[in-house]
Amino acid sequence: MLTIVLPILLFAALVLALIGAIRRMNMWRRGRPAKVDLLGGLLAMPKRYMVDLHHVVARDKYMANTHVATAGGFVLAAVLAILVHGLGLHNRILGYALLFATALMFVGALFVFKRRLNPPSRLSKGPWMRLPKSLLAFSVSFFILTLPVAGLLPEGFGGWVLAAILAVGVLWGVSELFFGMTWGGPMNHAFAGALHLAWHRRAERFGGGRSTGLKPLDLNDRAAPLGVEKPEDFTWNQLLGFDACVQCGKCEAACPAFAAGQPLNPKKLIQDMVVGLAGGTDAHFAGSPYPGKPIGEHGGNPHQPIVNGLVDADTLWSCTTCRACVEECPMMIEHVDAIVDMRRFLTLEKGATPNNGAQVLDNLIATDNPGGFAPGGRMNWAADLNLDLMRDKPSVDVLFWVGDGAFDMRNQRTLRAFVKVLKAARINFAVLGLEERDSGDVARRLGDEATFQALATRNIQTLAQYRFTRIVTCDPHSFHVLKNEYGAFGGDYLVQHHSTYMAELIDAGLLNLAADTGGSVTYHDPCYLGRYNGEYEAPRAVLRALGIEVKEMQRSGFRSRCCGGGGGAPITDIPGKQRIPDMRMDDIRETGAERVAVGCPQCTVMLEGVVEPRPLIKDIAELVAEALIEDAPSTRSTRREAPEVIA
Template identity: 65%
Template sequence: MLNSLLPLLIFAALAVGVIGALRRARLWRQGRQTPVVWAHLFLMPKRYLNDLHHVVARDKAMAHTHVATAGGFVAAMALALVVHGLQWRNPILGGLLLAASAVMFLGALAVNHRRLNPPEKLSSGPWQRLSKSLLAYSVGMFLISLPLVGVAPTVLGGGVLALILLALVAWGLAEMLIGMGWGGPMKHAFAGSLHLAFHRRPERFDDQHRDPNSSERHDAHRGSRSTALFPLDLTAKVLGVEKPADFQWQQLLGFDACVQCGRCQSVCPAYAAGQPLNPKKLIQDMVVGMAGGSDARYAGSGHPGLDVGRHHGASNQAIVPRLVEAETLWACTTCRACVEECPMMIEHVDAIVDMRRFLTLERGETPEKGAAAIDNLIATDNPGGLDNASRLDWAADLEIPRIQDRPAGVDVLLWLGDGAFDMRNQRTLRALVKILRAGGVDFAVLGEEERDSGDVARRLGDEATFQRLAERNIATLSRYRFQRIVTADPHSFHVLGREYGDFGGNYHVLHHSTFIAELFDAGRISVAAPAQAETVTYHDPCYLGRYNGEFAAPRQVLAALGLEVAEMARSGYRSRCCGGGGGAALSDVPADLPGRARIPDMRIEDVRETGATTVAVACPQCTAMLEGVVEPRPRIKDLAELVADALVEPVRATNATSAPSQSREEEPA
């Protein structure tokens, strides 16, 4: 009986699964069409086995579980198709099938053990059922295959036991194969594999094999991290994403790849602060919108403060507010912690900014403070609405050279950023100027010709204002000669170095921490030993670390100062955001409701756990956010301030026109 029914069951499950897969593919193809390079399918094994598991392996127990369960199932299914489906029976194939089923069983046991008391970040519902389906298939297939190696041939030949085993296999096949195409939990395996093959950012796979904790240095400007936002065609009929069908089809495919593991949820600063954003729920909202229906069947943690089950959508219906509340989108700090942690390499931030673009450009619904900042950028080229001619007022006594007066060019163009209008950040800039002069660096500034880089406008969704600012800055920079740009602002560093290239502006941009580290390397500056022992901790800015991979240089600077550095639990690529990125400080999302906290307050609590008395920072926004925490708290000092305070008599080089151009990338200490 088994010999006749099992092949029918296997091929029926395959057929129904293929039909479901084609149906699922039609859902993805509702999105905006882009060319499909079918040859990329050949890249899938390497990306799955190497690049994907590099991220999965951050949780080693789950990595081993996944290898056993998924690997065991793939091997067992392939062998079952040959042995039972095509009736190619022999002891060797049978033994391999038994081994694969046994490995899958061990993995399934570990999955079930985790599901006995699942952590809050995991979704339940169908995912609880999946763990049992894995066991059912592995047990059923193992016992049914025993006769292949000469064990229990008569007992399994027919009767009730045979039907029970057949039912177990049928249960597993329904979950594994049919559910894979028809929207069950296993759809992540089908969608995820194709997502890896057709990923919008193939450059991400270039670096995923590297250990994020290694000290290996890499060229930070080769672009392989692929963190720049994609340009928006301002001539399109619809600007941004209004409805799920407005996403590119690869993005819809990526949403379906979500395994609901909750890693993004566990690192999201907005979620931890009780803001109305859970990145895992947001991706599932997009799946609901793509397929149609409501979020009532979602079985995980929702957006804080928003009830699960009251939202619904369809592929051609507006996302906001029917499917997602606007405040959910504005709560994001664009820190990319969710993207960094996602084992399926889903791009949450791209999706959020795409939806913000529609709200800002088509509806004019940017939050009040954000709208005011954009209006100021349009009117005055800076978000504060200040007279751009006053950009250098803080340096009236420093006689900083202007590049307009250097027709032969300079080595370093110092990009001030809009921190030049902020009294607190002016202290950082003065310290940086002192360091450059101590190192004999040939530098100059643009002065009033410098405009805002456009970072805030772009993250708030105003791509039009960003592109205008970018084009004007590029036109200005094209008139002058310089070797590289140095800036103390990671946001300007990222935009100038990563995002201006799409508009013809290709520059060698260094963050001031990297440049200062190079000055130390070259012996261009020297510092006095600290007068007394002090414990310092370093806060990694998102746009310097996760976005651009610079973790080593700031720590090298602190080491050169002779300071004892105590790392926070959340540091390096897992650093907690200060809460100021992506225009979040301007988004007016309430932070004073019950259960909600301020992100910078949480970050200062991270600092207190180290016992450090000083927080070394490397970003004007981080400085502002952390200094906004009510005292008593540790003092906040930019790296440039710490170095400037410790400088001794400058060491002048014979050739003061340049410093070594070696760049640093990677990784957290």
């Protein structure tokens, strides 16, 4: 009897899965077109899955091994089950192989089951609680079914009772694992995930590459939407990417805004996009809600505006664009791109940048700096430093990109310290002076692509007039934008963060440094230096050269927690239960360090905003400048501490 039922069951499930797959693909295709290498992507997919994705998953050994056993066992078992039970190839070797595969899958499923006994809060519940049982049902049913094939049990063992039980088991297993895969069940992640890896919008990320710059909007194309209003305004492969989410909640655990009680949960956001893609409400979402927003009140469909239907605007504005979610996501989903796309629509079409956002953007347009300071005051901080201007010295080694910190009295100390270091190393450098403009970072993260592009093109025009080997900046945000985002507008430069450059200077022996004596130090990785640009080592190398042993925080390196200052978050200022910099300062206090080294003006401002007593905040440039030993008496004059410039 089973020999008749089994193939029907298997093939019926496969046919249903195929119908589901077509239906699902049509859902994704509601999105806008995207330039993707379809065939090349598919061919590259196995490698992306085995190497790049596994690399991310392997950060959690338990889950990595579990997944290898379960998924590997399942894929093998599925193929063999179709051959053996579907096509009736009752071969003994195939039988043994299928037994092995189902056993492997069973072991994996057991570990999945164990994890689901007391799941951490970041994991979604609901149908996901059913999945280990489905996996067990599938593997056990097929294991027993295959025993006769392998010749370990006689045919017809157990009679019709066992046959009926097994049939139910198989039905359960294949509905969840074949047909559920394309009809929106938990196993949807395997199907959508595989295709997402194949047609990822940032193919450069695979094979050890890095792609973090936001994709430009084509403002000359009047027909193209300015950002994303409705789910169908995403590109189709973005929609596919959302659908690939496994709801593991790694993003939720890493998100600083979620931890601070701001109304953002990256996992929920992606799931809301899936709801928007398929239509419906978020009532079936079985994970943590956006803090302070109950589940079940939001819904939408592909043709309805997202904001105030699916998600509220403050959810989008809570994001600090720190990329911790993207870094953690085992499916390599691009949360930040999606958030900025939706912000673009709010800013460019609705004019709904919250709080100080509108003012900051107006200031950027009118004064080229977010504070609205008179552009003529950009060089006041260096009034007594006799810096060379690019205009007078059109060819230099280093173009020192000052950034908008020039208007901030605290950051001026960092800038002056770095100038001291450059002078001590006798570097041939110059600044743009009044020709410099804001890099456009804040405007872009706030969704104002138009202002960003205006600033970028004008900066590129300015830079094109001069010859320099590299650009060095103390601001990781400018660094990131100049390095990764100006390329799309024709600006390709060698850009370095000052920590990288100082590490090079120290290696080259150009700096004569005394050992630092100021007490213990921990280092806070800026998001835009670390996760965005992979520079974790140079700042630590500089600190080592000062004789400092960094007391690492638990969350450091690629897991570093954002200071709360990125993405215009201090400007949009969405209230939460606590402040992100306070949480980061608690991380810092945990190390017991007396000082925290930073490499970003935003981090400095945010961390110094924490109420005292707290560890001292020092930019790396300040630490190096303090440790400088100046040999020749002729340089004495530059050594004298000049009074702070008050802008």
